[in-house]
Amino acid sequence: MRQMWLIFGGAFAIYVVLAVIMGVLPGFALSSIEPTPGLEPLTPLEAEGRAVYVANGCSYCHTQQVRPLPQDRVWGRPSAPGDFAYQTPELLGSQRTGPDLANVGARQPNATWHYIHLYNPRAVVPESIMPPYAWLFETVDQAPANVPAVPLPAPWAPEHGVVVPTREGEALVAYLLSLKQPPLPGASEAGAGGDASHAAPVGDGSATRTEEQPSEAEETAGDDYRYDPARGESLYVAYCAACHQPGGQGLTGAFPPLKGNAAVNDPDAARHIRVILDGLQGEEIDGVFYGSPMPAFRTSLDDRDIADIVNHERRSWGNAGAFVTAADVAAHRAAAGE
């Protein structure tokens, strides 16, 4: 009996002590961390959407944690302890089969895109391997007054009627749009572009370049602007391609094409720049009506970013618009802002 007590009792006691030190005590200490300033608790609808996210195991393929590493800069600022204050069960995840979603509400603020993407991800991202979540939608003859019909492109649209999200679908999109990292105090002055949630996409070595160039110099000395095609392309991929597509062809009825677009080819870039700064909704373009809103990028992109994107769009896919400079964007930003 003594031998049993020594071996099993001793091992058990050691393990209980270690489990308390490594499991329970850190749990207690970290459970009461204050929320990051500016972090809002979820609304009831968003909380419902979070439950849908959890029930369907979204976090087995999508992380919600940004590491302080260069390759994570595309996903937002590094996660802070207070970011998870309202997050129980935690959804940090361990796999990035799909993109990180910690800041998806800021990076991809268009609800229409999320609806189409959830209904069938390949409608907007042909190479996607995400499962379709069509059971979060239903097909009806006519959309109810307060529910938007999802403008599905041809191969996915139903033969009769329109597709609308169910309550669960609406809740999930509301939750995804709520995923915005509040800027960290102190980080905004130092960060490029003056916005901590701004993530400079990293091209080959462009991460270090972004760090080396002080943002103030860029903004004040607009004359020094030189178009960087690689940067323009990576910014376009990060901020624009999800809706307007990598080939600029858009999705008829949902997201207008930029290829051959009149505003993009207009020698006067005013409208092109203004739309990126302040967004657009309810316009007819090439005879097709577009009801879903394009978000404004005024706060998330700086003048140089927008100039690079505009120039990329103006010189791709057969477009032949005139180049713009960061100073042009700054002028429109100032004019439209008043």
Add this chain to the structure above:
Amino acid sequence: MQGGSAAIPATQHPVTQQDHAGDRDALRSVFVGYTITAVFWLLFATGVGILLAYKLGAPDFAPQPWLSFGRLRAVHTNATFYGFATLALVGLACYVAASSSRTALHSTRLAWAGLALFNLACLAGTVALCLGYNDGNLEYREWPWPIRVVFLGALGVTAWNLIGTVAGRKTEDIYLANWYTVGATLFTCVIATVGVLPWYQQGLGQVSVSGYYMHNAVGLWFTPLMLGIFYYALPKRLNRPIYSYALGVLAFWTNLVFYPIIGAHHFLFTPLPWWLQTTAIVFSVAMFVPVWGGTANFLLTMRGRVSDMVHSYSLLFMFVGVIGYLVGSSQGTFEAFRSLQEVWHFTHFTVGHSHLTMYGFISFGIFGTVYALLPLATGRRASRFGMAVHFWLALVGSFIYVISLSVGGTIQGLDWMAGKPFIQSVIDLQPFFIWRGVGGLMMFLSHVVFAWNVWRIAYGREPAPATAPRASLAGEAPA
């Protein structure tokens, strides 16, 4: 605290077979019952695994909610862990406890109760996950908490039964194998309790508990169970004592002290306290002591017996299991270094790692020890051909699986570091997903053969060969 005898303690109290015919029957049916249900969960879990692998290449296939990837992923991992591996290892542990203590199971009824509770928890957990009921995407503890309490009950019953069996031993010392298996059940009762209590699991607090839980549930449940069973099955099968009893004792205590500390290495670069992450890395390196010590002990026990090894598929399976333990655990240490985790974290490399350990180590170990010990309990055996097909399909399949995901995951991580658009990493993985499916299919087919082999050992007609001539060395009658 050190055991006196290095051999399986069996010589002290010779027992005639007739005395315990009833006990032997009871032990046999318990062992068979656990093994058969484990095989069922193995077929189910790996069948789900095949479907998941297929869905990565054909995401529009089987779009029903209860068959969606996010729900089935947890079904696959939980059924593998708590259905297959748990039931198989507990069945083996019951047999080892009774046989090495030269006594009957403490309570056959408790063993059946444990079997029923384990299966009930797995069944209820699987249905709940498919219907979208879970307690969060918290790895390996997704089941709603009442189901995890049932599982905890099964663990408690098992711990009580194993301790009772060892307490009633007819040998002087507690054989080393039982240190590991009884220890594992006791530790895991603590792990399951820590995982289920809610008071310290808000926000980041829950993240630290997740790190603790997911690592301990693997390393203080499956690892010591499997190692303990090796400590019985290897000497038994080779008819020679374990190389060093003292080394086995050292590995036991170092595994106990180092393993619980390293869970946070699953959350490097998160906002978890930096000291917690660094401590986890340091002790991940310390894990070399029990891992290399334990491996050396097993390999030295096999030394000079190559001809026995190549003529016995149970020994070949165990050999691969030992190598899987060495390679998988050492790989885990390297993955814990910040510089390497920067590349591999979040990629499919980690999926390759978890299959190298749970398959290359645990599953091969289970296959080998079932082939070694189940025929001793039933007196029947599987055909050599059947075991050969199982072995080669499983070995080649798991090689393809692990290598393709290790290479693919590395490419995925390098794509991100090179700043390529995210979708490029998805595209680059496609060919590796195909190879993963090929490897996974071979593994699944090998399990069908395994099921057939187990059936033959449990209910077949071919008698196991008479006790080998040198069995008297270990001194034990077929139990």
